[in-house]
Amino acid sequence: MMAKLNTSTPSGFPEFSPAEQRVIQHWKKTIAEIFEANGFSMLETPLVERAENFEAKGGNAKEIYVLDRLRREEAVDQDKDIRAIRFDHTVPLALYVARHFNEIAFPFRRSVIGPVMRGERAQKGRFRQFDQCDIDVIGSEKLSLANDAQMVAIIAQIFEKLMPEQKFVIRINNRKILTGFFAAFNADPAEFKKLLEFLDNLEKNPNAKLEGHPIEFQERILEFVETTGTPDEILDTLKAFSDHPEFIEGLEELTKVVKLLRTMKVPDNQWLIDLRIARGLDYYTGTVYETNLVGYENLGSVCSGGRYDDLAKVFMGKNLPGVGISIGLTRSLWQLFEDKLIDTKRVNNSDVIILSRDNSLLASSLQLGKELRSKGISVEVYMEDKKIQKQFDYAKKMGIPCHIIVGENDTQVECDNLEFKMQIENLI
C-alpha cells in the first residue's frame, strides 16, 4: 500500500484563493502598465544565478536557496557550479548589466515583476517565495536627479490607480543629509551604518537607546529628524543647520528633487520630506523613499527605494549610479487581504454569464456570447449540461454580477446593476 501523500504547500510558500489572485493579477497588470508608460521595459532575468555572485553582493548564505537534483545522474548533470535562486531583483540586474554593458542603451530603464526566494524562518505574513515589482534606472556615468523625482511620480501614479479611495504618502529623504549631519557632529564614519539602523528602527521602537554614544548625541539626532513642516519649511530650516559639505550636497539634491516634483506636477498631498527615513540597507547613497497607506501605517512601507552609486562594481570594477524602487506585492497584499481592506468577492473578470435552460440551446448561448464579446463585454458561457439551479450556484460562487438565461422562447437578464441590465437588454 502506498503511504498517503502530504499534498499541503511547503511552509512559507503561499497560495492565494482565485478571488485573491484576481486582485494580485490586477495589481501586477496595473503596475506593469504604469512602469511601461514611464519608459521602463520589462526585463526578466533567470530565476537562477551562480551562488558565488549572490554572496559577493551581500546575500545571506543561510537564506539563499540553491538547486540540487532529486536524484543525480553523473552523465546528465555536469554542472560543477552551485546555482542559487535569486533573493531579490537587484543582484540579477547588476549581473545583467555586467554581462551586457556594451549592448545596453544608457540610461537603462528596467522593470521586472516576479518571484524571489528567501529561506527565512516562515512566520505569519513572512514568506519564502514572494513577488517583488521593481524598477531601476542605471546610468553609465552620471544620472540626472530627474530620475529620483520620476520615481516619486511613478509611486504616486501606481497607488492613485490601485487604491483610488485610499490616501497614501511618499516620504522622501536624502542619505547625505543624515550622514552629513553625523559627520558634522564628528561621528566616526564606521558608525554611520549603526546610526542609520537606529533611525530605521525608530518607528517600530520609539524608546530604543543608541548604544555607545552620549545621550546628548541621541537627543540631537532625534531633535534633528523630528524637524517637521512643509517641504519648503523643512528645506529652509535645514539651510541653517550645518555647512558640512556632505550635508550641503544632500540638501541641494533634495531641493532639486522637490523642484522637479513640482515640474512633474506630483500632487503636494501625496509626498513629504521625512528626515527619519534612513533605509537600513547600506547601499543607498542619496535620495531614499518609503510609502505608507494613511491609517494603515502598521503595514510598513508598501513601496521603498533610493539612489545608489555602486550597482555592479563587484562584478565589473566600474561604478554605475542608479535609482530604483520596489513594491513588496505579496507581503502588502497578504496584509490587505487579512485586514479585509480589499474586496475579494469576484473570482474572475466576467461581467456576464450566459446560462441555458436546456443544453440543446448551447449553440445559441455560444453565439450570443460571441456577439456580446464583440461589443466589448466580458462574457462567460456556461457550457455544461446541468440543471439551471446548479448553473446559478456556479455563477454565485464566481461572483459574476449579471446573468443571461437563455430559454426556448425567451431570454431573461438578471443584474445587480439596473443600468447595466438595460445596456445588456438593448444588445440582445
Place this chain on the structure above:
Amino acid sequence: MMAKLNTSTPSGFPEFSPAEQRVIQHWKKTIAEIFEANGFSMLETPLVERAENFEAKGGNAKEIYVLDRLRREEAVDQDKDIRAIRFDHTVPLALYVARHFNEIAFPFRRSVIGPVMRGERAQKGRFRQFDQCDIDVIGSEKLSLANDAQMVAIIAQIFEKLMPEQKFVIRINNRKILTGFFAAFNADPAEFKKLLEFLDNLEKNPNAKLEGHPIEFQERILEFVETTGTPDEILDTLKAFSDHPEFIEGLEELTKVVKLLRTMKVPDNQWLIDLRIARGLDYYTGTVYETNLVGYENLGSVCSGGRYDDLAKVFMGKNLPGVGISIGLTRSLWQLFEDKLIDTKRVNNSDVIILSRDNSLLASSLQLGKELRSKGISVEVYMEDKKIQKQFDYAKKMGIPCHIIVGENDTQVECDNLEFKMQIENLI
C-alpha cells in the same frame, strides 16, 4: 586578492535581449488577455511543492530540481520535507485542486503563465528554465465536449493575434480513435503506449520500424493514419472502418467537436483532422491537439494539449476530467528569434522620445511629455544632461521611431512615418 567572479548565466538558463523581451512580454500579455476573454482566471501556484508529489505524478527524478540552502543553520531551517521546483503547470494544478476541492467552482477554468524547470541536458534550444502558458478546464464529474472545441477556438484566436501574417494549422485527433483502432486489430492494451509513441515519432522518423509486430500491422496503421481529406470526408471514411465501441466513441466525440467548432465559427482553414496526432504522454484519453506554423513545421508544435480523465486521482482518490493546452513560449520564441521570423528592432514600446537641445529646457520637455501621454501617445523624455548627438544615439539604440527635439525657440519633429509626424505636429 579576490578570485574573479564568473558572472555568466548558468548553462540552460536563458537570457533574452531587451528587444527580444519586448516580444516575449507582448506574447505573454496577448495570451493572458485571450485566456481571460474566454473565461479563464490566472491562478499562480508556488514554484515549489513537496518532491514526493511530483514523483507520484510521474515526474522524472533525474530532472527534478530540489531546494537546499547555500549554508544550513539548524535553528532556521526545520523543514524535513524535500521541496522541489515545478517541472510543469499540470501537477501543481492537480495539487491545488486536491487542496481546495470544496471551495472551487466547477467547471474550474484556470490559466497560468510562468516558469517551470527541468534539469535536462542543456543543449541548443532546450532550456532548464522556460515559460509555459497553460489553460485547463477541470470538471467535478462530467465535462462537456464544448470545452474541447473551445480550446481550438482559443488557440486560433491567439495565433491570429500574435502572428496575423502567418498561416497556422491546429491538428485535431481523438485518442480513442487510435486505441479503438488498435483494439479492433486485437493489439494488446499493454502495447498501446508503445504504439502511440511510434505514431508520435512518425513525423521525425518517417522510416521508423515498429518492433515486435508483423510488418502488415505497421502498414495497416500507417494506411489508417494517412487518411486525408476535409474533416467531413475523414469522419465519413472512418464510419466504415470499425465498429469497436472505443473507436465509435472516439469518432462520435470528434464529430461533436467538429460540429461545435463550426458553431463557434472557428475558420475552416485554421484546423483539420490529422489521425497521426497521438501525443506521447500517456495521460491523454480523448481529444488531442497540436499546432504548427505553416512553412515552419521544423519548429514542432507551438501549442499542444488534450483531454484527460484523471487529473488528481493520485492525490485525492477521485477521477476529475479535464482538457487543457500549453504553449511552450520560451522554446518557440527562441526558435522564431533564431530564424529571424520576428522583428526585434525596437527595445521598448515608446512611440516618441523627447530630446532637449539644452538640459535647462528639461521642464518644458517633461511638460510636453505629460501632455502627449494624456493624449494616449507612449512617450519617453530623455532627462540626462548630454550633447544632442548622444541623445540621438540613445534613441537609435532603443529603436524609437519618432523624435521631438525641444530647442530654445523651436521644436522639431522627426519621424519615419510621415502621417504620425503630422499627428504629433498638430498636438504640440
